[in-house]
Amino acid sequence: MALTTKDIARLAGVSQSTVSRSLNNSPLISDETRGRVLRIAEELGFELNANARGLSTNRTNTIGVIYPDDYLDHDVSLYLGSLLTQLRKILEQWDLDLIVAFKENRKTGVDSIKRLVMRKKVDALIIVQSHTDERTLEFLKKTNIPCVLLHFYQSSKATEGIDQVYADHVAGGYLGCEHLIKLGHRRILCVSAEGEEEYEQRRCGYRAALERYGIAYDPALMLNGDRTFQSGYDLVMDHEALFDSVTAVFVHTDIMALGVMEALKARGRRIPEDIAVVGYDDVELSAYFQPHLTTVHQPREELAAVACQHLMELLSSKRTVRGEQIKIQPSLVVRQSCGAHLVSTMVHDTDL
Amino acid sequence: MALTTKDIARLAGVSQSTVSRSLNNSPLISDETRGRVLRIAEELGFELNANARGLSTNRTNTIGVIYPDDYLDHDVSLYLGSLLTQLRKILEQWDLDLIVAFKENRKTGVDSIKRLVMRKKVDALIIVQSHTDERTLEFLKKTNIPCVLLHFYQSSKATEGIDQVYADHVAGGYLGCEHLIKLGHRRILCVSAEGEEEYEQRRCGYRAALERYGIAYDPALMLNGDRTFQSGYDLVMDHEALFDSVTAVFVHTDIMALGVMEALKARGRRIPEDIAVVGYDDVELSAYFQPHLTTVHQPREELAAVACQHLMELLSSKRTVRGEQIKIQPSLVVRQSCGAHLVSTMVHDTDL
DNA sequence: TCCATATGTGCAAGCGTATGCATCACTCCC
DNA sequence: GGGAGTGATGCATACGCTTGCACATATGGA
Numbered sequence: 001m002a003l004t005t006k007d008i009a010r011l012a013g014v015s016q017s018t019v020s021r022s023l024n025n026s027p028l029i030s031d032e033t034r035g036r037v038l039r040i041a042e043e044l045g046f047e048l049n050a051n052a053r054g055l056s057t058n059r060t061n062t063i064g065v066i067y068p069d070d071y072l073d074h075d076v077s078l079y080l081g082s083l084l085t086q087l088r089k090i091l092e093q094w095d096l097d098l099i100v101a102f103k104e105n106r107k108t109g110v111d112s113i114k115r116l117v118m119r120k121k122v123d124a125l126i127i128v129q130s131h132t133d134e135r136t137l138e139f140l141k142k143t144n145i146p147c148v149l150l151h152f153y154q155s156s157k158a159t160e161g162i163d164q165v166y167a168d169h170v171a172g173g174y175l176g177c178e179h180l181i182k183l184g185h186r187r188i189l190c191v192s193a194e195g196e197e198e199y200e201q202r203r204c205g206y207r208a209a210l211e212r213y214g215i216a217y218d219p220a221l222m223l224n225g226d227r228t229f230q231s232g233y234d235l236v237m238d239h240e241a242l243f244d245s246v247t248a249v250f251v252h253t254d255i256m257a258l259g260v261m262e263a264l265k266a267r268g269r270r271i272p273e274d275i276a277v278v279g280y281d282d283v284e285l286s287a288y289f290q291p292h293l294t295t296v297h298q299p300r301e302e303l304a305a306v307a308c309q310h311l312m313e314l315l316s317s318k319r320t321v322r323g324e325q326i327k328i329q330p331s332l333v334v335r336q337s338c339g340a341h342l343v344s345t346m347v348h349d350t351d352l
Numbered sequence: 353m354a355l356t357t358k359d360i361a362r363l364a365g366v367s368q369s370t371v372s373r374s375l376n377n378s379p380l381i382s383d384e385t386r387g388r389v390l391r392i393a394e395e396l397g398f399e400l401n402a403n404a405r406g407l408s409t410n411r412t413n414t415i416g417v418i419y420p421d422d423y424l425d426h427d428v429s430l431y432l433g434s435l436l437t438q439l440r441k442i443l444e445q446w447d448l449d450l451i452v453a454f455k456e457n458r459k460t461g462v463d464s465i466k467r468l469v470m471r472k473k474v475d476a477l478i479i480v481q482s483h484t485d486e487r488t489l490e491f492l493k494k495t496n497i498p499c500v501l502l503h504f505y506q507s508s509k510a511t512e513g514i515d516q517v518y519a520d521h522v523a524g525g526y527l528g529c530e531h532l533i534k535l536g537h538r539r540i541l542c543v544s545a546e547g548e549e550e551y552e553q554r555r556c557g558y559r560a561a562l563e564r565y566g567i568a569y570d571p572a573l574m575l576n577g578d579r580t581f582q583s584g585y586d587l588v589m590d591h592e593a594l595f596d597s598v599t600a601v602f603v604h605t606d607i608m609a610l611g612v613m614e615a616l617k618a619r620g621r622r623i624p625e626d627i628a629v630v631g632y633d634d635v636e637l638s639a640y641f642q643p644h645l646t647t648v649h650q651p652r653e654e655l656a657a658v659a660c661q662h663l664m665e666l667l668s669s670k671r672t673v674r675g676e677q678i679k680i681q682p683s684l685v686v687r688q689s690c691g692a693h694l695v696s697t698m699v700h701d702t703d704l
Numbered sequence: 705t706c707c708a709t710a711t712g713t714g715c716a717a718g719c720g721t722a723t724g725c726a727t728c729a730c731t732c733c734c
Numbered sequence: 735g736g737g738a739g740t741g742a743t744g745c746a747t748a749c750g751c752t753t754g755c756a757c758a759t760a761t762g763g764a
Binding site for chain 2: 002021045047048049050051052053054055059062084092093097098099100101102105106107108114115116118119121190209229239260261265284285286289290
Binding site: 366367368369375380381382385404406407409410423681 | 740741742743744745746748749750
């Protein structure tokens with residue numbers, strides 16, 4: 001049926017092991033022999049059988065990317081693109097393949113991570129954007145498979161010894177709030193979200209900035225939405241008085257921020273003249289929406305690039321120490337919604 | 353090191369083949385024996401080695417999804433989400449894994465499709481959103497691997513015998529244009545794009561609608577952009593007179609449409625009062641942008657679902673005939689930018 | 705001349721699973 | 735009671751590759 005090394009061997013007049021060594025660039029083979037073998041293999045479009053190879057070497061040349069169950073979340077899908085782009089460079093260079101899986105099989109309840117690892121389908125893992133439970137973390141440590149947690153910082157006894165690459169959401173929260181303070185705002189409403197730790201971290205940053213500039217934290221100025229456009233819209237409509245009482249809003253999700261702006265506009269408030277808005281994430285939409293949204297940029301590309309590179313170091317055994325934690329700094333993208341372009345005393349980079 | 357069927361066999365006091373048969377639900381094994389084996393395997397968290405399995409059965413339980421090289425294109429990434437979502441259901445049900453690859457390795461120039469197939473890393477393929485060259489098509493036919501082309505209709509001698517699932521872009525072009533005609537517009541500017549066949553098909557639909565309603569096609573009313581927001585913006589600025597001379601624009605990409613609208617607004621034209629705009633794609637942004645964009649909906653979910661289901665039928669040999677072509681119809685999503693809500697004579701479903 | 709060394713190549717044993725065939729223990733029936 | 739039939743299990747081989755080791759040939763030095 002399909003060609004095998006044995007076939008190539010016969011055609012090249014050498015043994016099967018010589019073919020194998022030639023195709024794997026073993027230094028044992030003479031240039032002449034290797035050349036002959038490679039030429040024949042090339043002509044016939046021969047490729048080594050990955051299963052047989054994996055069985056022999058116990059390596060699959062495949063890495064797994066694990067997504068959370070609630071994939072459809074907008075902020076999750078955001079990472080897919082950057083991650084794939086970064087991964088691609090590495091994959092191409094090292095001749096690796098990429099298996100994408102979701103954390104858990106909803107039907108059978110099977111943990112995909114364990115499944116992929118135990119079945120020896122992957123050599124390494126990138127676990128994206130989700131809280132990883134202790135049992136899984138322990139499993140990862142026990143198997144000692146090269147692995148990177150890519151997301152927010154997750155700290156517990158269980159994460160010790162697991163490599164993490166994450167954005168500094170506390171710093172992001174601080175940045176956004178500080179920017180508004182520097183523009184002269186004192187009553188800054190914070191619209192955050194529940195569920196993941198990153199939002200708690202952003203709230204921490206918000207409070208830290210207030211404290212740093214001597215503004216008392218007012219719990220009444222803290223709302224939580226569910227991260228959707230509609231949720232942002234509804235919050236404004238449900239808390240009219242509250243929104244009327246502040247001069248600025250710091251929304252912890254761009255999509256929600258767009259909803260907030262839409263509602264504010266519908267209520268006749270001008271942005272940023274009447275009320276300043278700062279978002280968080282820097283999604284594609286935020287650059288197009290009117291007014292262009294000032295927001296905290298998630299360093300997606302950098303996170304993905306660093307995670308990939310780090311993983312390759314683990315895979316190639318260049319790095320043996322485990323449990324590194326790499327923190328990436330977010331940055332502020334100043335556009336129009338914060339009103340910085342109306343204030344002459346600040347230096348900034350308005351775009352568009 | 354890792355557990356094998358032999359280990360389980362020893363522990364269960366049976367032979368290795370009995371373990372293998374038990375785990376594969378062979379009817380040859382008695383319920384009692386199978387129960388004992390499964391219990392032990394379960395307790396130890398045993399999983400069959402995928403490589404050994406693949407070597408033996410010549411099946412990998414993995415399917416490949418191939419993306420075009422220019423992945424970063426917004427319209428390409430749009431499909432990733434729906435496709436993954438649909439795929440997930442199937443993958444979970446059949447215990448399959450998913451390898452994502454790009455058409456060609458930029459560095460080595462290696463064709464990923466051939467690589468994956470020849471190395472026996474996948475059992476089936478979904479090729480997404482890209483023109484597939486003849487050599488590859490011939491290769492696919494020769495290997496006879498279950499395969500679905502998911503995108504626009506591609507017709508040539510080479511595609512005969514290859515299964516295709518695609519959206520009817522001609523119909524979509526017709527729909528968008530017809531809608532504007534029914535709203536009373538006669539001079540309808542068409543902003544299309546170059547590169548892929550789907551745009552040519554959309555232009556065909558546009559012209560067909562004009563013809564159907566007895567409007568002469570005017571080549572001067574046809575522009576091409578490069579699918580970006582900026583491109584849409586620039587076209588307006590570069591062709592002020594042209595845009596001033598029409599009452600409606602049909603833009604073949606939502607993102608470009610948003611750019612067009614932004615530019616029109618900047619030039620003081622009101623949408624839809626002064627000029628109506630209809631887009632194509634129905635991307636997430638289009639529902640949020642002001643005014644909410646009327647657009648031709650790409651049936652992404654349906655395309656993905658149909659493609660997946662079709663592939664599974666091929667894989668399970670339920671379907672033996674090859675070369676089916678399944679055409680999915682797009683639909684029109686009427687929002688605000690077309691001005692339909694201002695016209696009393698038309699029935700429509702304005703949302704928001 | 706002969707041995708030590710280096711350089712290529714071949715042999716054969718795994719890697720872990722699936723599966724055709726043989727085997728064995730029963731039951732059933734004439 | 736013996737043979738046929740049935741159901742459950744084990745034996746042994748194949749799948750295609752990698753790799754340690756043995757072997758063959760060429761090279762250099764004493």
